[in-house]
Amino acid sequence: MAKIEDVARHAGVAPSTVSYVLSGKRSITQETRERVLASIKALGYQPHAGARALASNRSNVVALVIPLRSGIHVPVIMQFATSVVTSAREHDHDVLLLTQNEGEAGLRRVAGTSLVDAMIIMDVELHDPRIPVLAELDRPVVLIGFPADTEGLTCIDLDFTAAGAACVDHLAGLGHRRIALVGSPPEVYERETGFATRTTAGFTEAAERHGVAVSVHPCEATAAGAQKVAAELLADHPDLTAVVVHNEPVLGPLLSAFREAGRSIPDDLSVVAICPDELAEHTMPALTSVAIPAEEVGREAVALLMAKLDGQSVPAATLLPPRLTPRASTSSPR
Amino acid sequence: MAKIEDVARHAGVAPSTVSYVLSGKRSITQETRERVLASIKALGYQPHAGARALASNRSNVVALVIPLRSGIHVPVIMQFATSVVTSAREHDHDVLLLTQNEGEAGLRRVAGTSLVDAMIIMDVELHDPRIPVLAELDRPVVLIGFPADTEGLTCIDLDFTAAGAACVDHLAGLGHRRIALVGSPPEVYERETGFATRTTAGFTEAAERHGVAVSVHPCEATAAGAQKVAAELLADHPDLTAVVVHNEPVLGPLLSAFREAGRSIPDDLSVVAICPDELAEHTMPALTSVAIPAEEVGREAVALLMAKLDGQSVPAATLLPPRLTPRASTSSPR
């Protein structure tokens, strides 16, 4: 493996000059630069990451903490993750993957050993035990999701409050007078995961504003759970004409259940989903939906993190506005 | 941040002694060891990852390359990934996440800069362009999946050939005489991804052995795709009594389609899935299935990698035997 000294000798310059060519931190004559770059290519030189980290006090690695718990839709997490990795690479950084189960100790470890320069944390709860730890770590952090107290933190997420409201706005606008929300499994609410709570809040608030009757139904992420909730819904609320679903895995089973109960969509029942566009497009019928912009959230999270690493100050809260796309699953009630 | 020198001073020993306490590479009297450990705790010492990597020529990080392509079931990938991370941590290693789209250059980079000591590569194709690169990298690698030529490589995966055969064995044993295989989307076959090809091979071979009539049907991973294949199946093969499904996303839609076509499961049609147990248990009815042991594959892959890092020689191919669990979706034909 070629080292910087080899490159320097090959190009007839000092090692420090090579370093400056690479980092651009001092000006170098074009001619020298070209000579050095040629030597680098000729020798196939690649700087040693550890040596670089030691000398510069920067590893160019960020940690990504992913959840591995029940009740959260896995494909969305994956979209976040790949978006984060891709964006990080564009900023010349790599991504170290941590799972929730290493918990706070894991955060301490990767920060304490200088393995990573900064971190992105997904699936934040309202009262997340990791938050106090972040302060002592003294490294830039971006949270995907919102805890109860965002003091001194940087958070980003879809504006779920607005998303919940947008669904109701759309349905109320079509003339619906009773709407149900089918939400995440109960454990998600018990954990006080922000997104579930916020969707409900926006949903309820908008309903009041429109004078529409609503009900909220947590739902297990299984076919059986979907059938149970569907039956419940139809039995308890004969005047129900629209449903908002914020629970990806039950989307399919729920639609089947409605169909089997003889309700056709959208003629007898309108359905709006909060889910990735991809999913909404692939069901039958295609669903009117508020998109979960996982790719964008990941990209923005990285951008925020890089800004913080550069010492810039960034907004404490970034809420991405919801985007509702009307498709075949909603219409005015008959 | 405390350094090793601080610990040494605090404990009244040489820095090298602290290092040996931590690494266990030389014997240390119990008393000294305890004193050093106490100092480490007192100062909250954590070794600097970069310095360690530089001096020892080991980063204690492994790369995990995940696919981000269409046609592969995301939750399974996620299970692999978390299993790899968890297992790696048990071996005192961290995991750097790479995506397919950095391709061979990414492999060169992380190996060339000594960012990682070794790598795990998922979703290997029969003729994978990354394979030639691995040789020049000169770092331990474990592949999840099998390429055409495994010369000099270490590969691990579920034995999909045996899995395909196991499904047929089970169904033929129940008395079925015509069985269809609903497989991955066409693009997966076109890429020559090993698992799809091998399942088909095992399926066909076993069918011949049992003298059972078969057909194979690639299927888009959408509800529409499922409906199309279901219709095709029922129309073209009136004598069909059993289906093997190796395509997670269409499982639900396919069952719905059969039901809507008036076929009840398992009375009119037996169904065997090749999918994670979790999924098979949550459908209605619960599906007889061959499990995809993602957790085990991940764990074993890490174990193999660690063995290679220790200089041990390991088997070139590890095929995990399939495990078929009978559930409510299969019975003898009427």
Next chain:
DNA sequence: CCACGTCGTCGAAGCGATTCGACGGACCGA
């Protein structure tokens, strides 16, 4: 009782980059 091997510890030499201060030459204005 001596020679020798073993055990536990120390000191110093790296590992391969970055970065800071210094320095010589070119260029500028007075």
Next chain:
DNA sequence: TCGGTCCGTCGAATCGCTTCGACGACGTGG
């Protein structure tokens, strides 16, 4: 022409750890 800047490059120190050889002390066998 001379002093002062600025620019491009160099050399050396430094980052924090591991590891190798050396070196007493101690136990053992002859």
